[in-house]
Amino acid sequence: MIHRLLDTVWGQATNLITAPIRRxxxxxxxxxxxxxxxxxxxxxxxxxxxxxxxxxxxxxLSAWALPKYVLLSLIRAIAAxxxxxxxxxxxxxxxxxxxxAERVLVPILDILQSVPLLAFLPPVLLLMLTLFPHSxxxxxxxxxxxxxxxxxxxxxxxxxxxxxxxxxxxxxxxGLFGFNWIQxxxxxxxxxxxxxxxxxxxxxxxxxWFFLMSAEAFKAGDKNFQLPGVGSYMNxxxxxxxxxxxxxxxxxxxxxxxxxxxxxxxxxxxWSQRFQVDESAEVEPSDNWLLRFLRRSRLLxxxxxxxxxxxxxxxxxxxxxxxxxxxxxxxGRMAPWFAASALIAxxxxxxxxxxxxxxxxxxxxxxxWLQLLKAGGASLSRVLxxxxxxxxxxxxxxxxxxxxxxxxxxxxxxxxxxxxxxxSLIFASLILVFQGMGIGLGVSCVLLMVLxxxxxxxxxxxxxxxxxxxxxxxxxxxxxxxxxxxCWTLYFPAVFPYLVTGWVTATGGAWNASIVTEIVTAKxxxxxxxxxxxxxxxxxxxxxMPNLAASALLMAGLVVVFNRxxxxxxxxxxxxRYALNR
Numbered sequence: 001m002i003h004r005l006l007d008t009v010w011g012q013a014t015n016l017i018t019a020p021i022r023r024x025x026x027x028x029x030x031x032x033x034x035x036x037x038x039x040x041x042x043x044x045x046x047x048x049x050x051x052x053x054x055x056x057x058x059x060x061l062s063a064w065a066l067p068k069y070v071l072l073s074l075i076r077a078i079a080a081x082x083x084x085x086x087x088x089x090x091x092x093x094x095x096x097x098x099x100x101a102e103r104v105l106v107p108i109l110d111i112l113q114s115v116p117l118l119a120f121l122p123p124v125l126l127l128m129l130t131l132f133p134h135s136x137x138x139x140x141x142x143x144x145x146x147x148x149x150x151x152x153x154x155x156x157x158x159x160x161x162x163x164x165x166x167x168x169x170x171x172x173x174x175g176l177f178g179f180n181w182i183q184x185x186x187x188x189x190x191x192x193x194x195x196x197x198x199x200x201x202x203x204x205x206x207x208x209w210f211f212l213m214s215a216e217a218f219k220a221g222d223k224n225f226q227l228p229g230v231g232s233y234m235n236x237x238x239x240x241x242x243x244x245x246x247x248x249x250x251x252x253x254x255x256x257x258x259x260x261x262x263x264x265x266x267x268x269x270x271w272s273q274r275f276q277v278d279e280s281a282e283v284e285p286s287d288n289w290l291l292r293f294l295r296r297s298r299l300l301x302x303x304x305x306x307x308x309x310x311x312x313x314x315x316x317x318x319x320x321x322x323x324x325x326x327x328x329x330x331x332g333r334m335a336p337w338f339a340a341s342a343l344i345a346x347x348x349x350x351x352x353x354x355x356x357x358x359x360x361x362x363x364x365x366x367x368x369w370l371q372l373l374k375a376g377g378a379s380l381s382r383v384l385x386x387x388x389x390x391x392x393x394x395x396x397x398x399x400x401x402x403x404x405x406x407x408x409x410x411x412x413x414x415x416x417x418x419x420x421x422x423x424s425l426i427f428a429s430l431i432l433v434f435q436g437m438g439i440g441l442g443v444s445c446v447l448l449m450v451l452x453x454x455x456x457x458x459x460x461x462x463x464x465x466x467x468x469x470x471x472x473x474x475x476x477x478x479x480x481x482x483x484x485x486x487c488w489t490l491y492f493p494a495v496f497p498y499l500v501t502g503w504v505t506a507t508g509g510a511w512n513a514s515i516v517t518e519i520v521t522a523k524x525x526x527x528x529x530x531x532x533x534x535x536x537x538x539x540x541x542x543x544x545m546p547n548l549a550a551s552a553l554l555m556a557g558l559v560v561v562f563n564r565x566x567x568x569x570x571x572x573x574x575x576x577r578y579a580l581n582r
Contacts, residue, residue, distance in 0.1 A: 008426040026385035028299040031148040044068075045075045048228070049140045053133075057226045059236040061245040064178075066233065066252045068551040073216065074256070076140070077208045080147035084204060087148070088197075093185065093308050106160075110555045110563045111152035113508035120149050125225065136227075143227055146215040148513070151204035154456055154505035158200040158463075161501045162193030164575050191275040195466060196498065198272045199459040201267055206419040207509065209253065210452055211550050213238075214516070230256075254373040257417045276466070335444075361553070372535060379518070379532040380562075386449035387503060394457040395499070402465025403473070415462075419455040431520050431527060441529040445517040452513040457502040464498030465491070497574035504567050511555055 037303050059065075061080045095105040125142045132138030166189060176186045208215075212231030226232050230252065237245035401408050401415070427448055434444035468491065514533025519526065528534045538545035 001411040004353055023136065027297050029299045031299055032188045039074075041071055042390075045072060048072060049136055051136050053136055053139065057228055057232070058231050059226065059228065061233065061237055061240070061242055061248075063248045066230065066248060066480075069109065069228055069230045069233050070252060070256055072227070073231060076118070076144050076147060076215075076229065076559050077205060077212075080144045080151055080208060081201070081205060083144065083148050084152040084155055086199075087152050088159050089190075092156045092159035093163065093189075096160050103331075107563070108562060108567075109156055110508075110560055110567075112149070113150075113157075113505065113512075115552050115556050118145060120242055139225055143215045143229075144227075147208045147211070147237060150211045150215075153500075153508060154207075155200050155204050156198065157459070157501050157505055158196045159193050161497055161571075163186075163189055164571075165497055167190055172517045189366055194272050194275040196463040198268055198458070199463040201268075203419060203455045203459045205260075206455060207452075209257075211512075211516075214543075243337070254417065261417060360546045360549040364550045368547065369550065372550055373552050375530055375551075376536050376558050377534045378530050379511070379514050379555075380558055382446050382449060382514065382518075382531065383507055386446050386453060386510050389446070390450050390457050390506060391499075393506060394454055394461055394502075395492075395495075398458050398461025399487075399495065401466065402462040403491075408462070408466070415458065416453075427516065427520055441518075443529050445529055445531075446513075448517040449510045449513050452517070453509045456509055457499070459499040460502035460505075461495055464495030467498075468494045488525035493578045496578040500570045500574050503570075504563070507562075508559065529575040 023137050060352075091105060091109070092202040095109075097100045124145050125139075128138035128142045128145075130138075132141070170188050170192060174188045176200045179187065193348055212229070214231075216227045216229040216231035217235040230249065233245070234249045236242075237249055386577050430448065431441065431444060434441075434447075472490055472494075481489070511533075514531055516533075518530040518531040519537045528538075533553055536548065536551045536555070539545075539551055
């Protein structure tokens with residue numbers, strides 16, 4: 001069947017090429033060229049992934065090597081996003097719908113988002129190299145999974161928060177039409193969560209660029225595992241102090257971010273506007289130049305028609321399909337048993353991992369534990385201060401952008417470019433500037449944390465502001481409330497559920513950012529300040545697994561305790577008091 005489809009597409013392409021000039025559709029030719037280029041790129045990446053594993057990789061700092069490196073990094077980020085989205089839809093839905101799983105999964109998500117990326121490196125790398133000892137597949141999958149740890153958590157929390165704050169009228173409508181759980185998920189819950197999930201997807205992909213240098217050029221003790229990519233290019237340029245190569249990397253990343261914004265995020269945001277719950281809200285028409293361009297393609301229309309015809313073909317109603325339909329209508333038969341089994345299996349795996357960690361912790365001395373506790377307190381204060389400083393500017397700016405359709409459309413590209421730019425690339429230069437101003441690393445690393453975590457807050461606040469019902473805005477203007485009164489009584493409470501999600505993910509991102517802000521290499525000189533992030537990096541460089549396990553465990557413990565005491569009560573408050581549609 002694949003051969004028939006390819007032959008048909010080739011026939012359509014031949015007709016386009018041999019048609020008279022006046023009837024030739026250049027749009028279809030461009031679409032066909034894009035499809036061919038995509039297949040060629042996937043073939044090139046497939047060759048790179050399946051190649052024999054090399055003991056070392058030489059990264060060329062030539063500008064001509066950047067297109068290939070960008071392609072390899074982009075495919076890794078796309079693969080990681082696909083894994084992160086699948087993880088989000090499964091785990092967040094499970095946590096939102098099963099009270100028992102919620103009490104287990106939400107703390108696990110809290111822990112995982114706080115565990116530094118370098119702590120995932122040894123077990124992931126060991127597992128992948130064991131499974132694929134002779135090819136690059138193991139290293140490539142290791143990089144993809146490390147990028148997943150930068151993307152998945154805020155997407156999962158966003159989807160979880162949307163499911164927990166689903167409007168009552170939508171729930172009642174789904175019940176009135178007799179939707180089963182899959183129909184409810186497909187037609188009600190995912191559409192309602194789409195706007196927030198789109199904005200969090202942007203910040204997830206942006207965060208993957210931030211940690212690209214660590215994901216593609218990872219070190220464990222005296223071993224250096226490196227993959228060709230723009231992250232390795234940037235890392236090599238910084239280590240060698242090659243200013244020209246750093247400029248090339250910056251310009252290339254800017255070009256990639258702008259290209260992704262125009263070809264991916266702008267069309268996706270325009271498409272997601274159709275899922276706004278408040279139909280009376282003032283929004284810009286959900287249109288985009290790329291969407292208009294693709295609608296004019298006869299080739300794409302033909303492929304869509306063929307797909308729709310195939311979907312509407314009558315399928316044989318076998319016993320299997322009838323049993324599957326009955327299972328969907330009555331999920332209560334098997335779902336509790338399956339969910340309980342999966343939960344027990346997950347807890348069992350965590351217990352096995354915990355035993356391995358305990359064996360490592362035996363070798364950590366009491367003096368080292370005391371040092372780590374002090375370092376954890378220092379890092380915690382920086383995390384909270386950076387989150388507070390980021391909130392000061394993202395709350396008013398996010399409200400302004402989200403409630404203004406015109407400015408939301410105008411500033412989307414600017415915000416996306418700024419969020420996607422890997423600020424870790426310029427950390428070394430900023431540290432030197434701060435030192436020249438007499439600002440030590442202990443203070444400047446807080447400002448660097450703000451650069452890495454502010455986008456979690458801004459994107460969530462924009463999504464929350466866009467969800468404020470238009471009738472409430474009109475009522476506040478009709479009663480002639482002052483700007484401060486409107487902010488205090490309407491705007492701040494309305495975005496509070498989204499703000500809590502932003503706080504949770506921002507603090508988790510700040511903990512992760514501590515590993516690249518508390519210890520920085522500038523001009524062949526390593527600068528560090530006292531903190532848990534610096535302890536994680538030094539333990540990784542020294543190959544000290546006990547110290548790395550102790551640092552990561554302490555960081556996760558601090559986050560869990562803080563979440564239990566602060567974020568969980570705020571989540572409950574957001575669900576019960578400040579959800580406008582409940």
